[in-house]
Amino acid sequence: MKKILLVLIIVLVTISCDDSQKSNNENEVSGKLEVFVVNYPLYYFTEIIGGAHVDILFPIPAYVDPALWVPDEELEEIQKVDLILSNGAGYAKWMEKVSLPVSKIINTTGEISNTYIEQKQTKTHSHGSEGEHVHDDFEYTTWLDFNIAIVQAASVKKALSELRPGLKEEFEENFRVLKKELMGFNEKMIQLGKKLNGRTLFASHPVYQYMARAYDLDIISMHWEPDELLTEKDWLSFKQALENQPSDIMLWEKEPGNEIRLILNELGLKTVVFNPAGNTSENIDFSILMEQNMLALENYITSKPD
Amino acid sequence: MKQSFYLAIRYLLFYRFRTLILVIAIGLIIFLPIGLQRLITDSEDQMMERANDFPLIVGAKGSSTDLVINAIYFQQQPIDQLTVHDGKILDETELGFTIPLLAMFKARNFPIVGTSLDYFDFRDLRIEEGRNLRFLGECVIGATVAEDLNLKAGDSLISSPENYFDMAGVYPLKMSVVGILEASGTPDDKTVFTDLKTNWIIMGLGHGHEDVIKLTDPTLVINRDSSNVRTTSKLFIYNEIDGKKMDSFHFHGAMESYPVSAFIFVPDNTKSATIFRGRFEAGELPNQVVIPIKVVDHLLQSIFRIKHIFNAVFILVGMATMLILILIVTLSLRLRKDEIHTIFTMGCSRYKIVEILGIELLLLVIISGTVAAALFYLTGFFVDDFIRYFIL
Amino acid sequence: MIVLKDISFQYPQSEFKLKFQELSIQAGSKTAIIGPSGYGKTTLLNLIAGILIPDSGAINVGENMVHSLSDSDRRKFRIQNIGFIFQDFRLIPYLSVYDNILLPFRINQNLKPGKSSKDYTMKLADELGIGKLIKKYPAKLSHGERQRVAIARALINEPQLLLADEPTGNLDPANKQHIKKMLFNAVDTQNATLIAVTHDHEMLDGFDHIIDFKTLNMNSMRS
Numbered sequence: 001m002k003k004i005l006l007v008l009i010i011v012l013v014t015i016s017c018d019d020s021q022k023s024n025n026e027n028e029v030s031g032k033l034e035v036f037v038v039n040y041p042l043y044y045f046t047e048i049i050g051g052a053h054v055d056i057l058f059p060i061p062a063y064v065d066p067a068l069w070v071p072d073e074e075l076e077e078i079q080k081v082d083l084i085l086s087n088g089a090g091y092a093k094w095m096e097k098v099s100l101p102v103s104k105i106i107n108t109t110g111e112i113s114n115t116y117i118e119q120k121q122t123k124t125h126s127h128g129s130e131g132e133h134v135h136d137d138f139e140y141t142t143w144l145d146f147n148i149a150i151v152q153a154a155s156v157k158k159a160l161s162e163l164r165p166g167l168k169e170e171f172e173e174n175f176r177v178l179k180k181e182l183m184g185f186n187e188k189m190i191q192l193g194k195k196l197n198g199r200t201l202f203a204s205h206p207v208y209q210y211m212a213r214a215y216d217l218d219i220i221s222m223h224w225e226p227d228e229l230l231t232e233k234d235w236l237s238f239k240q241a242l243e244n245q246p247s248d249i250m251l252w253e254k255e256p257g258n259e260i261r262l263i264l265n266e267l268g269l270k271t272v273v274f275n276p277a278g279n280t281s282e283n284i285d286f287s288i289l290m291e292q293n294m295l296a297l298e299n300y301i302t303s304k305p306d
Numbered sequence: 307m308k309q310s311f312y313l314a315i316r317y318l319l320f321y322r323f324r325t326l327i328l329v330i331a332i333g334l335i336i337f338l339p340i341g342l343q344r345l346i347t348d349s350e351d352q353m354m355e356r357a358n359d360f361p362l363i364v365g366a367k368g369s370s371t372d373l374v375i376n377a378i379y380f381q382q383q384p385i386d387q388l389t390v391h392d393g394k395i396l397d398e399t400e401l402g403f404t405i406p407l408l409a410m411f412k413a414r415n416f417p418i419v420g421t422s423l424d425y426f427d428f429r430d431l432r433i434e435e436g437r438n439l440r441f442l443g444e445c446v447i448g449a450t451v452a453e454d455l456n457l458k459a460g461d462s463l464i465s466s467p468e469n470y471f472d473m474a475g476v477y478p479l480k481m482s483v484v485g486i487l488e489a490s491g492t493p494d495d496k497t498v499f500t501d502l503k504t505n506w507i508i509m510g511l512g513h514g515h516e517d518v519i520k521l522t523d524p525t526l527v528i529n530r531d532s533s534n535v536r537t538t539s540k541l542f543i544y545n546e547i548d549g550k551k552m553d554s555f556h557f558h559g560a561m562e563s564y565p566v567s568a569f570i571f572v573p574d575n576t577k578s579a580t581i582f583r584g585r586f587e588a589g590e591l592p593n594q595v596v597i598p599i600k601v602v603d604h605l606l607q608s609i610f611r612i613k614h615i616f617n618a619v620f621i622l623v624g625m626a627t628m629l630i631l632i633l634i635v636t637l638s639l640r641l642r643k644d645e646i647h648t649i650f651t652m653g654c655s656r657y658k659i660v661e662i663l664g665i666e667l668l669l670l671v672i673i674s675g676t677v678a679a680a681l682f683y684l685t686g687f688f689v690d691d692f693i694r695y696f697i698l
Numbered sequence: 699m700i701v702l703k704d705i706s707f708q709y710p711q712s713e714f715k716l717k718f719q720e721l722s723i724q725a726g727s728k729t730a731i732i733g734p735s736g737y738g739k740t741t742l743l744n745l746i747a748g749i750l751i752p753d754s755g756a757i758n759v760g761e762n763m764v765h766s767l768s769d770s771d772r773r774k775f776r777i778q779n780i781g782f783i784f785q786d787f788r789l790i791p792y793l794s795v796y797d798n799i800l801l802p803f804r805i806n807q808n809l810k811p812g813k814s815s816k817d818y819t820m821k822l823a824d825e826l827g828i829g830k831l832i833k834k835y836p837a838k839l840s841h842g843e844r845q846r847v848a849i850a851r852a853l854i855n856e857p858q859l860l861l862a863d864e865p866t867g868n869l870d871p872a873n874k875q876h877i878k879k880m881l882f883n884a885v886d887t888q889n890a891t892l893i894a895v896t897h898d899h900e901m902l903d904g905f906d907h908i909i910d911f912k913t914l915n916m917n918s919m920r921s
Contacts, residue, residue, distance in 0.1 A: 070553075075440045075441075076437070076440070079423060079438070079440075093556075096503065096556075096557060096561075097441060097442045097503070097555060098440055098441055098442070098501075099422070099423050099438070099439035099440055099441070099444070099501040100422070100423060101422060101423040101424045101427065102404075102405075102406070102422040102423070102424055103403040103404070103405070103422070103424045104424075309803070309804040309805070312804060313793075313804055313805075316792055316793055316797065317792050319792075320791070320792030320793075320835075321792065644788060645788075645790055645791075648784065648788040648790070649790075649801070649805050651747070651749055651776075651782060651784075652776065652777065652782055652801065652802055652805060653773045653774065653775075653776040653777025653778075653780075653802070653805065653806055654773075654777075654805035654806065655770065655773055658805060658806075
């Protein structure tokens, strides 16, 4: 009887040890990384590179520009993640006003921060003893320069690899695939840039600066919203600008209202939608969005031979 | 024996003033050396334990003792400041990660320490009431701060305008207390924690004000042209950050140049720590890195050398006191000669007489011992003050 | 019966010597010993009590051969058989009237049981007129009150023999008589033998026998 009991105990102990060992292994292998991203391009990069090994937290509603979004209760979840991927260049100003675990923040453009484009401020102000100053800002749609996008993707890969060294090779492989895609976009934009050389493009919003610099595009930016009616003064001002810099194309982040489009047509401008893809609202991924953007430009070029 | 106790107690109670003096004198003689020893030992243990919790501290070159005292005990010391950029350089070594600390201000005599959320994880500090920091202008306070100032989550706490460095342009900030930490028995209990950026706002590196471009009140604008708007000092600079005002808060200049008192460096492993320190020694990295436990050990050794002098003094004083006490007891017996003769005459044995007198003395010693024990116990409550006023 | 025979006693390093052939005192009697100071009256009391041992001779108190008892036996003999009223009362200053009365029981627990009860103490104190002073301390008492406490203390253990050294000394005449009366009543009640040393001739009334030390015959003295 005693012997049977002893054997039973040994068997039970062995089984429980096995179970715990197995569950430990399972945890190590399947423990997903919780990653917060500040915008959709980083979401896309992380999704491709991280694959099944990441759970991405991107709580910004589809209709909100992530650059202007401000968290509230979401902050509690953000503070708990394993990794926070920021865009850099002052994107998501809210990060300056909240408390985050700094050791978990990776600035994906940190490596090229010396190449940030400064915003052109039209007015300074002064108060107290400080003298004239502006609230310094940079342009932040860095990923539209696909070379920078590759740098950002590389930062994502590096950050994930440091947290999961065992998956480094897999992340590397995934990054290679993404890089190839981004390099393809880069090449296409170079070609488009060459074709648009000498032409002035207007933009509804100042979001194409990195693209302009990278692909040698002459873009003049307005501060228009697609669904806002413009005043007489705005149109007058625009017409003057048009007179100084003749153009037949205006880039929009999304389709403008009919009225605007008609007026632009009258002024001889074609509206071309080039979605910066800061966020996505159409369940269309980054790759497809960029393809669409470049196709729209291509179509414009084709329809307007030199 | 019971009757002898009775007589002894009656004697001590009747001459209560004399008994009290004797008890206090003997009690103090017993207590002083052991009390001091306890203060020193407990202080040593506490300080070493705290120092041991911090692997490496990086600060500006100068006194390593001042650096450590500022960084881990949050006592304001005259140290030069580093910048955020210095921390970035340390992070780029990829040998560990940094936690910034900025301790320049106080709120009602408690130090305000600006840091990041990493500090709470690093120190395993848990929130007992409320929540942790989320937004600018919030603070999380230690258990002692909450108790002493009678604060709870949801209350406010205003920073003091005075600061160690006598900086001008410091703005008292009304902070929201969003959380109270569990007691940890460390200097963290007596600290007001904020985000580093909130400290910068107190310094005046960041602020909120109305959009000057949109100002219409003529008393706020001195002049305005196409490129600049100059305002009067009447322009309201907020001293409280809340939801609506949060949007207007901003920082001037590059954040990388903003000050930090010190960085805690948490190396990935022992090898990383060695390599990291090696880089400082080789001059590859600016500033200085210190191992807190070594600095504190050195500090304590210097201070506690005095302990031996104190002990020698206590022994001498103790001996003198005991001699005086013996004299008092002897004289007291002489004065009681008639009493002793009376009870002897009445039939009390010599043994019984010795027993009665012996019990009197024993009771004195026991009560004195109890007094000494009580003082010894109370000493434990003064360890923090001893550290603050006599060591730091 | 108390019998002292062929007693010779001399204090060490002193010229004083007490020597007499025989002295007998009847049990239950009240005997006064008078005489000038320095004649050995207190010494005689100490010899009878066994506090001092004669250089030679025999002292018998009842069946106790006091002169031949050991130190501890003499001590036991005293605590069990003798009540002392000292010349200067010798109350213990830090004990209350109650505790002073009960002192014999505090210093020796082998006394008769039951006697130390509060009731008996209170009864005795009431009889001597100090019942209301039971909680007071000697320093707060008058001369006469202290004398009564001393008497109560001497009587608490119901001794066979009461030795009183100047029991009415320093009291005013009215108090003297009062104290003497209380003392005699207590002695009569307990059927004890009283030997009182006094130099006050006005207090000799009522004593059964008077021994004048000045004229003490060295051969014998019977009372």
